[in-house]
Amino acid sequence: MPNMIQVEREERSGDSDTGQRHTTWDLLHSIKGRVGEKWLVAGDFNEILQLSEKSGGCLQDINQMATFRQTLSDYNLEDMGATGGPYTWSNSSTKERLDHSVCTPEWLEAFGFSKVINLPPSRSDHVPLLIVIRREKRVHVQATRPYRFEEAWCSHETGGSISYNGI
DSSP states (O other), X not given: OOOOOOOOOOOOTTTTSGGXXXXXXXXXXXXXXXXXXXXXXXXXXXXXXXXXXXXXXXXXXXXXXXXXXXXXXXXXXXXXXXXXXXXXXXXXXXEEOOEXXXXXXXXXXXXXXXXXXXXXXXXXXXXXXXXXXXXXXXXXXXXXXXXXXXXXXGGSTTOSOOOOTTO
């Protein structure tokens, strides 16, 4: 299992304010100095990467999205995408993908068969993220059916001279 640093940040009333988002970007800077080249960060970034990650509500400021994308680029982080529902947060009129899992190419190379799953909503207005970390591809071996002799074959019109290609 990779080394992990858990960072809990106290939610301040200004963090959802676009002028205060630099505190999150500063947090990324402090983490990068402690973890080296291979790292993954997941959680509520309170920002979308592109317009398709939002449905309803007010129009999104394109500059905010550009700043978020640039910040990820500055720290060599790439969005891992996710399966499950397309949105991770909702209220009565808006749905958005505010929660992201981002990692460096080095992390993805080491754990290339990892995936992120947006789980069904729970009590929160955010859906939980499940991050499955795998170094190797999971191989599903399909069991072959065992050969079974059927006595009824002996009474077949060919007089029991049926060949079975599986042997």
